[in-house]
Amino acid sequence: MTTEAVRADGGRTSVLRHNRQFRLLWVGQTLSGFGSSMAGVALPLVLLAGGHPPTSVAAVTTVVAVTGLLVRIPAGILSDHQDQRRLVIACDLVRLVVSASVALFLLAGPLPMWLAIVAVIASASAMEVFKPSQFQLIRRVVRSEQIPSAVSLNQARAYGVSMAGPAAGGLLVGVYPALPFAVDAVTFLASALCVAAMVSRKRAATAPPKDPAVPEPAMAPPAPPGPEPVRQAPAAGFRDRLTVGFRHLAHDPFLRRSTVFFSGMTVVFSMFGSALMLGVGDRPGGAAAVGYAFSSAAMAGLLGSLAAPFLQRRLPLPVLVASGPAAAGALLTLAWLSGSTLAFVAAFSAMSLLVPAINAAVVSVMATSVPPEIYGRVTTANDFVVQLLQPCAPLAAALLLTTSSLAVTALVLAVSYLVLALLAFTLPTPTAAPIAPQEPTRSDA
Numbered sequence: 042m043t044t045e046a047v048r049a050d051g052g053r054t055s056v057l058r059h060n061r062q063f064r065l066l067w068v069g070q071t072l073s074g075f076g077s078s079m080a081g082v083a084l085p086l087v088l089l090a091g092g093h094p095p096t097s098v099a100a101v102t103t104v105v106a107v108t109g110l111l112v113r114i115p116a117g118i119l120s121d122h123q124d125q126r127r128l129v130i131a132c133d134l135v136r137l138v139v140s141a142s143v144a145l146f147l148l149a150g151p152l153p154m155w156l157a158i159v160a161v162i163a164s165a166s167a168m169e170v171f172k173p174s175q176f177q178l179i180r181r182v183v184r185s186e187q188i189p190s191a192v193s194l195n196q197a198r199a200y201g202v203s204m205a206g207p208a209a210g211g212l213l214v215g216v217y218p219a220l221p222f223a224v225d226a227v228t229f230l231a232s233a234l235c236v237a238a239m240v241s242r243k244r245a246a247t248a249p250p251k252d253p254a255v256p257e258p259a260m261a262p263p264a265p266p267g268p269e270p271v272r273q274a275p276a277a278g279f280r281d282r283l284t285v286g287f288r289h290l291a292h293d294p295f296l297r298r299s300t301v302f303f304s305g306m307t308v309v310f311s312m313f314g315s316a317l318m319l320g321v322g323d324r325p326g327g328a329a330a331v332g333y334a335f336s337s338a339a340m341a342g343l344l345g346s347l348a349a350p351f352l353q354r355r356l357p358l359p360v361l362v363a364s365g366p367a368a369a370g371a372l373l374t375l376a377w378l379s380g381s382t383l384a385f386v387a388a389f390s391a392m393s394l395l396v397p398a399i400n401a402a403v404v405s406v407m408a409t410s411v412p413p414e415i416y417g418r419v420t421t422a423n424d425f426v427v428q429l430l431q432p433c434a435p436l437a438a439a440l441l442l443t444t445s446s447l448a449v450t451a452l453v454l455a456v457s458y459l460v461l462a463l464l465a466f467t468l469p470t471p472t473a474a475p476i477a478p479q480e481p482t483r484s485d486a
Contacts, residue, residue, distance in 0.1 A: 057190055062182040062239045068237030070175065071198050073133060076221075076228030077164075078206020080140060083214045083221040084157065090218065091151030101161055106432060108165040113421045116169040118288055120182060125181075126173040130233045132171035137229035140222045147219035150287035172424075173417035180408055182239070188408045189350045192401040196346035197473050200397070204339045285415050286422030295410070295471040296423070299362075299403055303427045305401075306366070307378030309457045311434030312441075313369075315391050317389055319439060320447040321382055324449065334386040338393035345394040349401035361402050365395030366458040373455035377448050383408070385451055392458075406471045 183191045188349035213221040411419045442452045
C-alpha cells in the first residue's frame with residue numbers, strides 16, 4: 042500500500058500485514074500460545090495419571106492464581122524499567138526451560154508434585170512479566186491508529202489457540218505424556234527467535250521515518266548562558282514506584298470508572314460460566330449443552346475479536362461497552378421468564394461475542410492515554426483490581442444454585458448485566474497522551 046493510501050484512510054488498513062516486526066511478534070506468540078494451551082490441558086492429565094489425588098491437582102490451579110496476583114505489580118515495575126524486548130525473550134526462555142524440564146522428568150517416570158508446583162510458579166511469574174512487556178513492544182512497532190487492529194488480532198490469536206490447543210494437548214498426552222511439553226518447549230524457542238529477529242542490531246534510530254511532505258521545524262537559537270539549573274528532586278522511592286499504577290488509575294476519570302466496570306464484568310461473567318457448568322450440566326442432555334456453549338463461546342470470541350476494529354469505528358465507546366451486558370441481560374431475562382436452557386446458553390455466547398470488542402476498545406484507549414513510562418504498572422494495577430474478586434465468583438454461583446434455581450440465577454445475572462449496561466453510559470471521555478516513538482518498520486510491499 043502506498044503512503045498516500047495510508048494517509049487517506051488514517052493508517053487503519055495499511056497494515057499490519059506489511060509490518061515485519063508486528064508479524065514476527067504475532068507469529069511467535071501464536072506458536073507459544075498454542076504450546077501453552079496444550080500444556081495447560083496436559084499438566085492435570087499427567088498428574089492424575091501419575092496417581093496424584095484430584096484435590097492436589099486442583100491446588101495447582103490455585104497456585105497459578107495466587108502467583109499471578111503476587112507477581113503482577115512487581116512485573117509492571119520491571120516492564121517499565123527494563124528493555125521490554127529482552128524481557129519478552131527472557132520470559133520465553135524461562136518457560137522453555139520449565140517445559141523441557143517437565144518433559145525430561147516424564148521420560149523418567151511420573152511427574153512429582155513438587156516439580157509441577159515449581160513449574161507453574163515459574164511459568165505464571167514469567168507470564169506476568171511477559172504481558173505488559175509484549176504490549177509495550179506493540180506500542181513501539183505499531184502506529185497509534187493501528188493499535189485497535191493489533192489488539193483485535195492478538196485477541197483473535199488467543200481465541201484461536203484456545204480452540205485448537207486443548208484438543209492437540211489431549212491427543213499428544215495419549216500418544217506419550219512428555220510429548221506436549223516437548224512441543225511446548227520448541228514453541229517457546231521459536232517465539233524467542235521471532236522476537237530476537239524483530240529489531241535489526243544495526244538499527245539507526247528509534248524515531249519514526251520522517252515524512253518529506255512535512256517541513257522541518259526551524260532550529261532554535263542557542264540559549265544564552267545563565268544560572269546553573271535547579272537541582273532536581275530525588276528519584277521516587279520504591280513505595281511511589283510500586284503504587285504509581287494504582288494512583289494513576291485513581292486519578293484518571295475514565296480509567297477509574299472503567300476499572301470498576303470491568304471488575305463487575307469479570308465477576309458476573311465468571312459467575313455465568315460457573316452457573317452454566319453447574320446448573321445445566323446435571324440436566325438430561327446437559328453435558329452436550331455445556332460443551333456446545335463453551336465451543337460456541339470460543340468461536341464467538343474469535344469472531345468478536347476480528348470484528349472489534351469495525352465496531353470501534355462505527356459505535357461510540359459507551360454504546361459499544363454497553364452492548365455486551367445489554368444483550369446478555371435481555372437473553373437472561375428471557376431465560377428467566379421462559380425457563381429456556383437455550384436462551385441461557387445463547388446469552389453466554391452473545392457475551393462471549395461482544396466481550397473481545399469491548400476489551401479491545403478499552404485496551405486501545407489505555408494504549409493512547411497512559412504515559413509509556415508507567416504503562417506496565419498501570420496495566421498490571423488494572424488487571425490486579427479487575428481480577429481481585431474473580432475467585433469468589435464460582436462460590437457465589439454455587440450458592441445461588443443451591444439456595445434457589447437456575448431460573449432465579451438467570452434473573453440475578455440479568456439484573457447484574459443490565460446494571461453494568463447502565464454504568465457503561467457513565468464512562469467519561471478518555472484523554473489522550475503521546476505514544477512512545479515507533480520503531481522503524483520494514484515493508485514487504
